[in-house]
Amino acid sequence: MLTLITYPPAFDQLSASPFCVKAMYLLNLSGMSWQRDDTPDPRNWPKGKLPALWVKDEIIGDSENIRAWLERNGAEFDKGLSDLDRAASRAFIRMAEEHLYFHILLDRWGDDRVWSIVRDTYFAAIPTLLRKIITRPMRRAVLHGMHSQGLGRLTEAERLDRVEPDLQAITDRLWQGPFLFGNQPTAADASVAPMLAAMAATPCDTALSMRMRSDEILTNYVQRVAEALG
Template structure:
């Protein structure tokens, strides 16, 4: 049995990190038997981050490595896609190397949102120490975001930078309920959690409100969550999709 080590649920999401959501969805899509182990401290993991899986005495960290492991056991996350459609890897990189950092700044960089994030993510730290410890973590993270580049932009500038990505996703969704047809693929397991994370972020940040106000993106997020959050919901023989949860 595979054990997924993941962050706990938060803000209505099945896990606090979109990469953990991705791993959950890939496991459900793979048909493997697995169990969940929630953790608040990834420092003992091989990459010092989550998600990771424990199987046959070894620990495999990083969602891409988890995907590769599942594919080595026969999972086909892009079944039925043409060679051109397998360019969906570009959507995965867009989501994980760009949209993800908008998530980070929406949660860690907004002074109004940060207290909620701090007290949710770090509830295990006693209150007298929580502000001091997490303040240093936040400062280091935001310094890294300035090095990355997005941290140098205003919220409005970041929204303008995000908009072409959202338009590219919307263009694909005119073709079907998922990015590449009637059934979810690996691209959906990366893109939808990033959008869902932004939509679920506390407060009324610009990126959150942009996604929450977009009927097509909301429907897409809800389709993915309805089908992939729970293993018994996903049926590779069916193309039926339940109704969206938001207008």
Template structure:
């Protein structure tokens, strides 16, 4: 039985990590039998991040490598039927979501005080109350520093929205009137874009960014379709 280690459910998603949800989608798309792994401590992961997939003695960190592994292991192609041009667009969409939109989500979750107050209890409720504020303050400082280094944390909330909005418009334009990004069936790009957008929409308090997604009815209908198809 394959084991997926990722963060537990939070804010209406089956994992707090959109990469964890993406990996779940891939497992389901591959038709794999899988279960959740026991520890969700990223410090124990081979690359210090989650998700990690374990298949017997094989350990696969990173959702991108989990995808490649599953496609090979189950002889499936998550982009079946797509042209070379569509595959190129898919690749760019996945990169945009994973390497740009994700950081807007991280800033929204961790840097906006109202969200942080709720996130602290949701993510770190297992830390004894007496030391929770002290420990989590340090973790928040590390996240703030990493967002400064990455760059997204240097933008004001409104600037972050402007940047993320351009990504969201690109996804909406690609989707058009279709059920999924490349037609009537979900592909790898849906498994990446939808969990990321759903995590943004599921913000613990309303933010400019979460409102942008939540107010877009056709986009929300798309997120529901992907959830129903890939991680019900």
């Protein structure tokens, strides 16, 4: 039995982390049997991040490594896709994980209103009096990382403008079918839909969460993927 080490559910999502939800969706898509083991603390797992997949005596860190392991062991996430679609799928996954994700991170760790809820959710295991003290340097490090990366230097309005063409690209594909690459969910849906869901689930009204929540096409898509893969 495979064991997925994951952050617990939060904000009505299967996990606080869209990468953990992605791993769950891939596991479900693979047809292999698995169980979850929730922890709020990533420090002792490979890469110091979650998700991780425990397979007998091996622990695989990072959702892309988990995908690769599942594929090496028989999973076929992009069955029937042309080379061109596989190439586009790769680009959509990168867009979701290496761009959209950071806007969610900025919403959650950068906005004071959101942060106080996120802090008390993610770090609920830390006693209240210590929580603010322990999480302050963590927040500073995340925001410093985002400043170095660059997106942390944009205003909220500029960030929304930056995200808009990505959301449009996803919507354009959805005019062609219920999932990004046709009538069946593929690897791209397992990455993109959890990211959109996390965007909407941010527990305050930010420019980004409101943009996402007010979009009927994308909201229905997130729901469709959750029903197919959740």
